[in-house]
């Protein structure tokens with residue numbers, strides 16, 4: 001399916017957006033241009049994705065990437081750190097201030113290595129660790145079997161209740177006291193409801209475990225005051241920087257001073273080599289942006305949009321895990337619509353609506369062909385869509401899922417055109433408006 005595009009002849013020639021790249025490697029430049037267009041004129045509903053600002057893009061694409069800086073500010077193994085040390089200190093100071101934590105490490109390459117560093121800091125191979133089961137909404141790195149975290153450690157897993165779709169804290173407590181894990185992870189990738197960090201903290205203390213709050217998905221909501229903070233309940237906070245926090249792809253570990261040394265040692269030299277300084281710079285910019293009043297508005301708008309979208313989907317007969325959402329994310333169970341999640345996701349993609357298929361709790365289907373579709377509002381909110389637009393979004397999803405069941409490609413193409421038209425009225429951060437993009 002090709003996007004409805006303005007014919008090249010209809011627009012005056014625009015200067016190449018990436019002139020050096022275009023000259024050096026036109027093939028790659030064309031692929032980047034195509035991705036820019038795709039991100040500009042589709043409705044991106046994957047809840048772990050976002051649009052970074054032009055400022056974050058620029059900071060992430062700087063010559064800071066040329067520099068090796070193994071170690072930490074003031075304690076490096078390479079010379080020439082006059083500027084790099086200041087960049088990293090700025091990022092750390094901003095993280096500490098934004099999240100109200102004593103210590104921050106901004107070097108983890110991404111969320112999964114950040115979590116690996118936590119295990120390295122607080123557990124030995126073979127130790128018992130505990131997290132939410134992947135099919136229930138947890139993350140691979142919370143001790144799931146196919147991950148190193150589930151094969152090097154003995155992972156025990158909690159889930160949600162079948163009747164409510166919510167975490168059962170009696171079950172979590174019972175399991176923690178029986179298994180005595182070294183580390184307990186809370187948080188996940190498909191959790192539409194508020195995480196009760198205080199309840200997890202109480203259980204972890206009772207069981208003598210280190211509580212890790214993995215806020216990868218909701219860091220931006222927490223920073224913006226739209227979700228409760230895990231401070232002071234968690235011993236360690238792990239987060240990616242590229243989801244609701246709207247920074248470059250990276251991660252951070254935050255903790256109280258008492259754990260600072262263990263965390264830092266685990267990241268470097270325990271797990272990683274030189275930090276990605278250009279990414280650190282992008283993180284610093286994103287943290288600065290997230291400290292502005294406008295980011296509070298953004299975080300609350302993300303949640304308001306998700307609530308409005310959930311309501312509009314319920315009104316159209318969709319079944320939602322836990323019955324709705326408190327945050328940025330909605331998990332649809334398509335069983336009653338008689339369309340497998342993957343079929344629906346692929347059809348919606350042809351309609352210009354980008355989602356991912358996902359297991360639902362107690363899914364009778366396989367993870368690679370599950371019953372659910374996961375959607376979220378961080379990206380569309382970054383483009384300025386509001387709750388008023390959510391009935392239209394729900395309508396497209398409804399029509400798209402129905403078209404998927406019928407195998408109606410014309411209906412998907414019609415939705416594609418409508419989506420493209422709305423998106424052209426809401427330019428995305430970091431991207432030029434549509435006429436400026438290569439067709």
Ligand SMILES: *Cc1c(COP(=O)(O)O)cnc(C)c1O
Pocket residue numbers: 048110111112113115138139141187188189214215216217240250
């Ligand atoms: C996204 C995510 C991660 C992993 O992040 P990557 O950067 O993809 O490695 C870890 N934990 C949770 C809860 C996540 O949502």
